[in-house]
Amino acid sequence: MANNSLLIHPKIDSAANVNNESKISDSKRVLNAAGFMDMDGLIKLVLFITLALMPFYFVKALSFALLTGYLLIITLLSGIKMRTLFISASSYFIIVLIPYLLGLMINIFISFLSNGYAYTQESAQILLRLLRLFIMWFLSILYFQTTPMKTVLGLLDRFLFPLKLAGLPVQDYLKVVMCAVLELKNTGAELKESLAKSMRSVLGGEKAKFMFKLNIKALSQVIVSLIVNSFGKLDRVEKLVENVNPADLYGYFFRLTKREIIALSGFTMFTILVIMVEKGYW
16 A cells, blocks of 8 residues: 555656646746736837837838847737737738728729729738738737726826816716726626527527528527617716716826836847848848
8 A cells, every 4th residue: 555655646746746837837927917917008108109110111121020029029928818819810801901902902903994004013012011000900909908998098098188178078088988898897798698698599409400590580689689788788887987086997107117127128129139230230
């Protein structure tokens, strides 16, 4: 019995070590994400806007490669989920890429009809334009995914300070936005579950003869019920807007800590390296 226990214990210890290592890696990822989330919103905004504008001044291909590597490091440090990145790429493809390609095809067709020859444009220029748009799109998604909504609205409140001096109720509008976001967060899981149940009832069971055929009438009833429920929740949002203080919902205060200093130092080194490449020093 003693020998058997001695043989079993190393396996248990190894399994425990694996679990501990996985927990440590997960905790490190969470800490990295939390550190990126806690970074000052204004400094992060300035850095991201500068990174989004940089590709419009690049001439060398090496500069784009360096920017890609820098964005990859930022993405890894942010701890953003791959699912979010996939949704970002899909939204870029649907919202930006498809309309751009359709417009390009229409332009080629019109040019062919009017001038009698095909519209000519270098493929490198098209790819470069799409790459610049994608970088801007990706940075905007990364910023809003790693910055709390209360910080974003706090910055917006500071930026719209001249309008507040002019007498516009900026705080009231921002309160409505933040209260709506809070309500959506609270009811998001419930809405998803109710929608899934309703869709299953619409699609029918597994033994249904036409399992994948939608019942249009039932589907319309699901949509109408969701709209009615959303209108019913407007009363709660309205009461929350009337009773809540703007300072409890959003706010922004500038801070410069070790985290921001490291981010600014890394960005400065990257900028110097890109300038050296563009000037031909490297």
